[in-house]
Amino acid sequence: MKITEIKGHAIVLPGNDIDTDRIIPARYLKEITFTNMGNYVFFDERFDEQKNKKEHSFNVPKFKGANILIVQKNFGCGSSREHAVHALQKFGIQCIIGESFAGIFETNCLNLGIPIVTAGQAEIETLMKFIEKFPETKLKISLIEKNIQFTGNQISLKINESSQKAFLTGTWNSTQIMKENQKEIQKTVQKIPYLNGFIQKV
Amino acid sequence: MSENTLFDKIWNQHTVKELPTGQTQLFIGLHLVHEVTSPQAFQMLRENNWQVSFPERTFATADHIVPTNNQTRPFQDPLAETMMNELEKNVKEFGVKLFGIGNQNQGIVHVIGPELGLTQPGMTIACGDSHTSTHGAFGSLGFGIGTSQVRDVLATQCLAMNKLKVRKIEVKEKLSLGVYAKDLILNIIHELGINGGKGFAYEYCGNAIEQMNMEERMTICNMSIEGGALIGYVNPDQTTFKYIQGRKFAPTGKKFDLAIQYWKSICSEKSAKYDDKIKMNGKDIEPMITWGINPGQSIKINQKLPIIVDLPEQQQESAKLAYTHMNLEEGQKMEGLKINVAFIGSCTNSRITDLREAAKFVNGKKIAKNVQGLVVPGSVAVKLQAEKEELDVIFKKAGFEWRNAGCSLCLGMNTDKLKGTELCASSSNRNFIGRQGSPKGKTVLMSPAMVAIAAIQGQIADVRKYAKEITQAIN
Ligand code: SF4
Numbered sequence: 001m002k003i004t005e006i007k008g009h010a011i012v013l014p015g016n017d018i019d020t021d022r023i024i025p026a027r028y029l030k031e032i033t034f035t036n037m038g039n040y041v042f043f044d045e046r047f048d049e050q051k052n053k054k055e056h057s058f059n060v061p062k063f064k065g066a067n068i069l070i071v072q073k074n075f076g077c078g079s080s081r082e083h084a085v086h087a088l089q090k091f092g093i094q095c096i097i098g099e100s101f102a103g104i105f106e107t108n109c110l111n112l113g114i115p116i117v118t119a120g121q122a123e124i125e126t127l128m129k130f131i132e133k134f135p136e137t138k139l140k141i142s143l144i145e146k147n148i149q150f151t152g153n154q155i156s157l158k159i160n161e162s163s164q165k166a167f168l169t170g171t172w173n174s175t176q177i178m179k180e181n182q183k184e185i186q187k188t189v190q191k192i193p194y195l196n197g198f199i200q201k202v
Numbered sequence: 203m204s205e206n207t208l209f210d211k212i213w214n215q216h217t218v219k220e221l222p223t224g225q226t227q228l229f230i231g232l233h234l235v236h237e238v239t240s241p242q243a244f245q246m247l248r249e250n251n252w253q254v255s256f257p258e259r260t261f262a263t264a265d266h267i268v269p270t271n272n273q274t275r276p277f278q279d280p281l282a283e284t285m286m287n288e289l290e291k292n293v294k295e296f297g298v299k300l301f302g303i304g305n306q307n308q309g310i311v312h313v314i315g316p317e318l319g320l321t322q323p324g325m326t327i328a329c330g331d332s333h334t335s336t337h338g339a340f341g342s343l344g345f346g347i348g349t350s351q352v353r354d355v356l357a358t359q360c361l362a363m364n365k366l367k368v369r370k371i372e373v374k375e376k377l378s379l380g381v382y383a384k385d386l387i388l389n390i391i392h393e394l395g396i397n398g399g400k401g402f403a404y405e406y407c408g409n410a411i412e413q414m415n416m417e418e419r420m421t422i423c424n425m426s427i428e429g430g431a432l433i434g435y436v437n438p439d440q441t442t443f444k445y446i447q448g449r450k451f452a453p454t455g456k457k458f459d460l461a462i463q464y465w466k467s468i469c470s471e472k473s474a475k476y477d478d479k480i481k482m483n484g485k486d487i488e489p490m491i492t493w494g495i496n497p498g499q500s501i502k503i504n505q506k507l508p509i510i511v512d513l514p515e516q517q518q519e520s521a522k523l524a525y526t527h528m529n530l531e532e533g534q535k536m537e538g539l540k541i542n543v544a545f546i547g548s549c550t551n552s553r554i555t556d557l558r559e560a561a562k563f564v565n566g567k568k569i570a571k572n573v574q575g576l577v578v579p580g581s582v583a584v585k586l587q588a589e590k591e592e593l594d595v596i597f598k599k600a601g602f603e604w605r606n607a608g609c610s611l612c613l614g615m616n617t618d619k620l621k622g623t624e625l626c627a628s629s630s631n632r633n634f635i636g637r638q639g640s641p642k643g644k645t646v647l648m649s650p651a652m653v654a655i656a657a658i659q660g661q662i663a664d665v666r667k668y669a670k671e672i673t674q675a676i677n
Contacts, residue, residue, distance in 0.1 A: 016516060016520050019632075026613040026615040082239070082242075184218045
């Protein structure tokens with residue numbers, strides 16, 4: 001599936017270094033499917049022990065139904081659990097804008113078809129303030145033009161080059177493509193010493 | 203761009219093809235699987251009617267969800283039992299070898315790989331777990347991956363990857379008495395930042411690293427990911443070869459000699475080019491301790507906690523949150539802080555040398571009243587070895603619980619959890635909010651020796667104050 005642009009409302013989640021243990025606590029990783037993960041997103045930050053709602057962006061009525069997430073620095077650090085991305089995706093998130101992201105998290109997002117785009121600190125802060133004030137704002141993120149457009153404004157975005165290509169050409173799910181390269185895989189196997197009794201071929 | 207480093211050599215050797223996106227299709231030499239991140243991947247294989255393409259290069263174990271006290275089946279937690287059943291079903295259906303509960307080779311995936319001689323220099327290794335970086339201690343490339351990538355490796359034995367940059371971290375001069383590999387890596391993370399390694403592979407070198415045994419090197423590489431580096435590695439040397447020799451899956455006889463030749467050939471060249479270089483002195487490293495909610499929020503044990511406004515702007519907000527969560531104040535000391543739980547375990551520090559070092563400080567002593575102490579060996583093999591050396595007796599006499607192999611209190615998804623606002627002195631690798639199973643629980647990361655001291659004193663203390671006395675007594 002090609003992904004060229006994402007339109008919708010945004011949810012503002014301030015804070016640096018938000019780790020995947022916070023996005024989804026480990027006790028919710030005990031299920032053998034990803035089906036219910038949307039129910040657990042930011043669980044301990046959204047609910048107290050009695051399951052009463054706490055103050056959190058994902059609980060705020062004005063952000064309800066939003067599909068674009070705006071975050072700050074080093075979002076998604078820590079555990080490689082893909083459950084974190086499924087939790088966000090099943091909650092409704094289709095694209096994440098931030099200052100920076102942790103590596104494995106970014107790869108997990110790519111593999112699930114969630115574009116990760118970045119902008120500078122000042123731009124993100126401005127955007128966050130604007131959406132806080134006008135949560136009904138409609139945003140359009142263009143992966144072709146690498147920008148975000150809203151109410152006559154425009155902010156340019158950065159996206160990893162190979163990710164951009166993957167989304168625009170619909171090749172972000174690369175299993176099938178890699179599977180088809182059987183000949184090349186076999187050739188590689190031939191030249192790896194530890195797969196051939198440590199005999200090194202030049 | 204880096205050239206002629208171990209990273210470059212292994213990368214080139216395992217490159218299958220350039221993908222349409224510009225990513226590299228990289229062949230994976232060893233795939234380690236565990237129960238939590240694999241069921242969904244196996245299910246996707248089933249849905250697509252795919253097989254595991256290299257089952258003989260794939261090994262599974264169970265570690266995260268297993269109870270470490272009572273391991274009789276069915277497990278008391280029905281979800282844990284279901285997950286275990288699922289793994290057992292999957293390995294059977296797809297022809298993958300499992301070191302399950304009751305198997306002599308079971309343990310934390312990053313402990314058993316090296317221990318069984320599966321982990322070898324020159325390999326690309328993948329596992330659906332971020333601490334796969336551990337395996338880099340052997341001069342391999344260990345990639346922590348998500349579940350979609352687990353599916354990719356199962357189905358194709360390949361990963362689609364962007365090439366990393368290489369940062370050389372050279373540590374001169376040996377660490378001082380009472381200072382451990384854990385302190386060094388906590389210091390590196392503190393200096394370079396928890397996202398400072400993004401897009402990088404860390405190459406650790408210098409005589410401080412060369413003098414370390416394999417288990418210390420594993421501790422260092424293990425926590426590379428906490429500094430944002432996907433992988434960390436050490437060039438293989440005699441210490442590496444000696445460790446591997448004789449292990450279950452290690453090459454033998456003539457093949458072992460050939461293997462050494464190969465392993466030597468993949469080391470970084472003297473003339474190698476790096477994208478970045480950093481130097482440190484081992485002598486300057488002091489025992490480190492975390493005070494916050496990420497592994498970069500750490501101080502030297504005798505330092506005072508930072509004043510928020512003195513921190514770089516981008517760290518301030520997170521520091522504020524940390525102070526609230528940890529119930530600590532700016533300017534205070536960590537030394538003397540009361541603890542509730544002491545945990546010696548995890549893929550960072552649960553190997554035999556870790557247990558031996560901790561036992562030295564525990565020997566003949568009792569843990570403080572009101573402190574719960576937990577020693578969780580990283581594998582069945584570590585447990586048996588420790589019992590042979592009667593380390594278990596030392597720990598039990600002191601009042602520690604002696605457990606079976608597993609991740610245990612490192613993360614809250616098995617029966618071991620912090621309760622309420624308990625504070626845990628922990629030899630693990632992550633102090634994220636809620637990590638140890640209680641949303642309000644507090645984690646303080648440190649070396650296993652320091653956890654041992656904290657357990658006995660009932661409070662956080664400087665291990666160096668005891669180290670001299672202990673070493674003298676032993677010598
Ligand atoms: S010990 Fe902790 S960090 Fe290591 S694999 Fe287990 S849960 Fe992950």
